[in-house]
Amino acid sequence: MTINVGLIGIGNIGTGVAEYLRDYGVSHGLRLKAVADADPGKLKNASLPGTFLTDDASKVTKDPQIQIVIELIGGENPARQIKLDAIDNGKAVVTANKFTISRYSRQIFQAARSRGVDVRFEASVGGGIPIIQSLQEGLAPNAITLITGIVNGTTNYILTRMSEGMEYETALKTAQEKGFAERDPYLDVSGQDSKHKLAILASVAWNSWIDPASVPCEGISQITPGDMDFAAEFGYAIKLLATARKRSSKVELRVSPALVSVSHPLAKIADEFNAIYLDGNFCGPQMFYGRGAGRLATTSAVMADVMHIARNLRRGVRDELPSLDEKYELATDSVSGGYFRLDLKHVAGSLAKVADILARHGISIRDSVQRNKFKREVNGDIVVPDIITVEPVSDSRVKKALAELEECDSVYGKPFYLRIED
Amino acid sequence: MTINVGLIGIGNIGTGVAEYLRDYGVSHGLRLKAVADADPGKLKNASLPGTFLTDDASKVTKDPQIQIVIELIGGENPARQIKLDAIDNGKAVVTANKFTISRYSRQIFQAARSRGVDVRFEASVGGGIPIIQSLQEGLAPNAITLITGIVNGTTNYILTRMSEGMEYETALKTAQEKGFAERDPYLDVSGQDSKHKLAILASVAWNSWIDPASVPCEGISQITPGDMDFAAEFGYAIKLLATARKRSSKVELRVSPALVSVSHPLAKIADEFNAIYLDGNFCGPQMFYGRGAGRLATTSAVMADVMHIARNLRRGVRDELPSLDEKYELATDSVSGGYFRLDLKHVAGSLAKVADILARHGISIRDSVQRNKFKREVNGDIVVPDIITVEPVSDSRVKKALAELEECDSVYGKPFYLRIED
Numbered sequence: 001m002t003i004n005v006g007l008i009g010i011g012n013i014g015t016g017v018a019e020y021l022r023d024y025g026v027s028h029g030l031r032l033k034a035v036a037d038a039d040p041g042k043l044k045n046a047s048l049p050g051t052f053l054t055d056d057a058s059k060v061t062k063d064p065q066i067q068i069v070i071e072l073i074g075g076e077n078p079a080r081q082i083k084l085d086a087i088d089n090g091k092a093v094v095t096a097n098k099f100t101i102s103r104y105s106r107q108i109f110q111a112a113r114s115r116g117v118d119v120r121f122e123a124s125v126g127g128g129i130p131i132i133q134s135l136q137e138g139l140a141p142n143a144i145t146l147i148t149g150i151v152n153g154t155t156n157y158i159l160t161r162m163s164e165g166m167e168y169e170t171a172l173k174t175a176q177e178k179g180f181a182e183r184d185p186y187l188d189v190s191g192q193d194s195k196h197k198l199a200i201l202a203s204v205a206w207n208s209w210i211d212p213a214s215v216p217c218e219g220i221s222q223i224t225p226g227d228m229d230f231a232a233e234f235g236y237a238i239k240l241l242a243t244a245r246k247r248s249s250k251v252e253l254r255v256s257p258a259l260v261s262v263s264h265p266l267a268k269i270a271d272e273f274n275a276i277y278l279d280g281n282f283c284g285p286q287m288f289y290g291r292g293a294g295r296l297a298t299t300s301a302v303m304a305d306v307m308h309i310a311r312n313l314r315r316g317v318r319d320e321l322p323s324l325d326e327k328y329e330l331a332t333d334s335v336s337g338g339y340f341r342l343d344l345k346h347v348a349g350s351l352a353k354v355a356d357i358l359a360r361h362g363i364s365i366r367d368s369v370q371r372n373k374f375k376r377e378v379n380g381d382i383v384v385p386d387i388i389t390v391e392p393v394s395d396s397r398v399k400k401a402l403a404e405l406e407e408c409d410s411v412y413g414k415p416f417y418l419r420i421e422d
Numbered sequence: 423m424t425i426n427v428g429l430i431g432i433g434n435i436g437t438g439v440a441e442y443l444r445d446y447g448v449s450h451g452l453r454l455k456a457v458a459d460a461d462p463g464k465l466k467n468a469s470l471p472g473t474f475l476t477d478d479a480s481k482v483t484k485d486p487q488i489q490i491v492i493e494l495i496g497g498e499n500p501a502r503q504i505k506l507d508a509i510d511n512g513k514a515v516v517t518a519n520k521f522t523i524s525r526y527s528r529q530i531f532q533a534a535r536s537r538g539v540d541v542r543f544e545a546s547v548g549g550g551i552p553i554i555q556s557l558q559e560g561l562a563p564n565a566i567t568l569i570t571g572i573v574n575g576t577t578n579y580i581l582t583r584m585s586e587g588m589e590y591e592t593a594l595k596t597a598q599e600k601g602f603a604e605r606d607p608y609l610d611v612s613g614q615d616s617k618h619k620l621a622i623l624a625s626v627a628w629n630s631w632i633d634p635a636s637v638p639c640e641g642i643s644q645i646t647p648g649d650m651d652f653a654a655e656f657g658y659a660i661k662l663l664a665t666a667r668k669r670s671s672k673v674e675l676r677v678s679p680a681l682v683s684v685s686h687p688l689a690k691i692a693d694e695f696n697a698i699y700l701d702g703n704f705c706g707p708q709m710f711y712g713r714g715a716g717r718l719a720t721t722s723a724v725m726a727d728v729m730h731i732a733r734n735l736r737r738g739v740r741d742e743l744p745s746l747d748e749k750y751e752l753a754t755d756s757v758s759g760g761y762f763r764l765d766l767k768h769v770a771g772s773l774a775k776v777a778d779i780l781a782r783h784g785i786s787i788r789d790s791v792q793r794n795k796f797k798r799e800v801n802g803d804i805v806v807p808d809i810i811t812v813e814p815v816s817d818s819r820v821k822k823a824l825a826e827l828e829e830c831d832s833v834y835g836k837p838f839y840l841r842i843e844d
Contacts, residue, residue, distance in 0.1 A: 128705035130560025138552025141725035283550035286712035303563035
C-alpha cells in the first residue's frame with residue numbers, strides 16, 4: 001500500500017526531504033504527492049516529476065489522498081495553523097519546527113489525540129540524532145534526572161573557534177561565511193533556539209508541558225578571549241549548555257554558557273556538532289552525539305518519522321502522544337561552582353575589596369587569577385580582568401554578590417558570571 | 423490489561439529486571455508471574471512476593487498465561503532452546519544474550535515470524551544504550567557505511583588504567599577487584615564478547631546475517647606500557663574497537679585494538695563505558711555513549727523492550743523482524759595507517775634492515791621512535807623496542823612484511839602490529 005505524503009515548505013530541509021522521497025520513496029511505499037511553498041521561486045527550482053506543486057498550503061492539508069503532512073516552514077505562523085489544519089483533516093503530521101512544538105505541544109497533541117492521528121517531531125531537536133524516540137521508548141523505563149546538551153550547532157562552532165583564539169565577532173563572521181550561522185544570528189547566539197529545544201526535551205522526558213518562556217536564557221556574546229584563556233589553562237571548555245534537572249517534582253531549567261570540565265564528554269564536542277547528555281536512574285549517564293542541523297541530517301530524522309507513521313498506518317495503529325500533564329514546580333535557586341570575571345581598576349586594594357564582598361556573602365574562593373596580559377585602558381583608568389572561581393554556591397547568593405560587585409568602586413563595568421559544571 | 427511476564431535466569435541482571443517488575447510493573451500494566459532458574463539458591467534469595475518460583479524453565483515457557491518471556495541466562499545452551507520453546511508456545515521473547523542472538527538470529531527470527539510473536543534484544547549490545555532501536559528505526563532512512571565501537575566495558579576499563587601507566591596484568595587485576603572483569607576474563611580480553619556484539623550491530627544495520635565466526639578478532643593482552651607511552655606522546659589513545667564497514671556489497675569486519683586519534687570522539691571514552699560511533703549517508707557521524715553493562719543499565723534496556731512488546735500486544739500488532747537475507751561479500755583486504763612495535767637487537771644496522779624490509783613492501787614510514795627507556799635484556803641480548811608508524815597500507819602488505827620481519831635476525835621475537843584509525 002503506497003502512502004501519499006504532502007510537504008509544506010521546500011527550503012533547505014524541505015528540498016532534502018523531497019529529494020529523499022523522490023529517490024527512495026518507492027522502496028518504502030511512499031509517494032510525494034504534493035508540495036506547497038508560499039515562494040513560487042522555490043517551487044520552480046524543485047525537480048520533482050509527478051509531484052503537484054502549489055503555493056497554497058491548504059491544497060496539501062485538504063487533499064483527501066494525502067495521509068502524512070510534513071511541515072517544514074519554520075517559525076510560528078502559519079506553521080502552527082497548518083499543522084492544526086492537517087490534523088483536522090485527519091492527516092498525521094511530521095515536523096522539524098521547534099518553536100511551534102515547544103509552545104503549542106499540548107494543543108497540537110490534543111488535536112491529534114481527538115482526531116486519532118500521529119504527530120512526530122524528531123527533527124525539532126538534535127537534527128539527525130534519534131533523541132526524541134530514545135526518550136520516548138528506549139529510555140522509557142527510567143526516571144530521567146538530568147538533561148544537559150549542546151543543542152545549537154552555530155554557537156558550538158563559534159565557541160570552538162574562540163577556544164582556538166578567535167574573538168567572538170571574528171568567529172561569528174567565520175560561522176556565517178561557512179553557512180553555520182544565519183545573517184541575523186540572534187536566535188542562535190542569544191540561546192533562544194536552544195531554549196525551545198530544551199523545552200521539548202524536558203517536556204518529553206517528564207510528560208509535563210515545559211513553557212519555553214520559563215527557561216532563563218543567556219547567550220554567548222559576552223564571552224571573551226580572556227575567558228577562553230582561563231578555561232584552557234584550568235582544564236575547562238566553555239560551552240553553551242541547555243540544562244534541565246529534576247529532583248522530585250522540582251524542575252530546574254537553564255540555557256547559558258558554562259565552564260565544563262575537560263573530563264566531561266560534553267567538553268569534547270567540537271565545531272557544529274550537537275550532543276545531548278542525560279542521566280537516568282537505571283540507564284545511568286548517556287550521551288547522544290551527531291549533526292544537529294543541515295539538510296541531510298535533518299532529512300534523516302524527518303524520514304525516520306515518516307517511515308514510523310507509515311508503518312503505523314499500514315498496521316492500523318497510532319502512537320500514544322504524551323499527555324504533558326504531570327505537575328512540576330520550577331526550582332528558583334540552585335547550587336553550582338561559579339566563575340567571576342571582573343574588570344578591576346589597577347590600584348592597590350581592588351582585589352581586597354572584591355574578596356571582602358564575596359566573603360560577606362559566604363562565597364569561598366577556589367582560584368583567583370589576575371590576567372595582566374589582558375590589561376587595558378578604559379576612560380583613563382587601567383583595568384585588569386580578574387578571574388575568581390568559587391566553590392558551589394546558590395544562585396541567590398551569586399545574584400546578591402554580583403549586585404554589590406557592580407556597585408563596588410574597584411570594579412569597572414558589569415561583572416560577568418558563568419556557572420561551572422564539574 | 424495486565425500482561426504476564428515470565429523470567430528465566432535470576433542472576434545479576436535477572437535480579438535487576440525482577441525487582442523493576444516488582445517495584446514498577448503495576449504502573450506499566452506488567453506482572454512478573456513466574457521466575458525460573460536452575461540454581462535453587464538464587465531463587466531462595468529472590469524477594470518476589472506473588473511470583474511463582476521454579477527451577478524448571480519449561481514451567482515458564484509453557485505457562486499459557488505468560489505472554490512475554492525474558493531470557494537472561496547467558497551462554498548458548500539451554501538459552502537458545504528456551505527462546506525457541508517460548509516462541510513455539512506463542513510467547514514474545516526479550517533477551518540480553520549476545521551469543522545466541524548473533525549466532526542463531528535467523529533461526530530465532532524465522533520461528534518468531536511464523537509464530538507471529540516479537541523478539542527484542544536491545545540489551546545484547548551496549549547495555550542501556552538504545553542502539554538497536556536507533557539502528558532499526560531512528561536511523562532507518564540511512565545507508566550505514568561504518569559502525570565502530572567500544573562495546574566491551576572490561577577491556578576499556580583495563581586500557582584506561584593502562585593509559586595511566588598500569589601494566590596489563592595489574593590493570594586486569596584491578597578490573598577484577600572492582601567487578602568489571604570476570605574471574606576468567608577470556609571472553610572479554612580476547613575480543614570474543616565484542617565480536618558477537620559487532621555481529622549483531624552489523625546484522626541489524628545491513629539486514630544480513632553476519633556470522634560472528636567470520637569476524638577476525640584480536641584481544642588486548644599484548645598491549646604494553648611502551649605502546650601506551652607512544653600513543654600518549656603522538657596524540658593517540660589505544661582502544662579495543664569493533665569495526666564494521668560497508669562499501670557497496672563488501673563488508674569489512676574486525677575486532678582489534680587500534681590507535682585512535684585523540685581528536686576522535688571514541689578516544690575519550692574512559693573506564694567501563696561503551697560507545698558506538700557510526701556513519702550514515704544522511705545522518706552523518708553519530709555516537710551513542712553510556713554504560714555497556716551492569717545490573718541497572720541492562721535492566722533499562724530489557725524493560726524498554728518489554729514495555730515496547732506490551733504496547734504491541736495491547737494494540738494487537740507486532741514488529742517486523744529483519745529478514746537478514748541481504749547478500750554481502752566479506753572484504754579480505756583493507757587499508758589503514760599502521761603501527762609496528764619491534765624488539766630490535768641493540769646492534770648497529772638493526773633499524774636499517776627493518777627499514778629495508780618495509781621499503782621493499784612499499785610501506786612508507788611516518789614516524790620512527792626508538793624507546794631507550796624500555797630497553798631490556800633478553801637471553802643475553804640487549805633489545806630496544808622500536809616503534810614505526812606507517813602511511814595507509816593494505817592488510818596483505820602488512821602481513822607479508824610482518825612475516826619477513828619475524829625472520830629478520832635484527833628483530834627479537836614476534837613483531838607487534840596495530841592499525842591506526844585517524
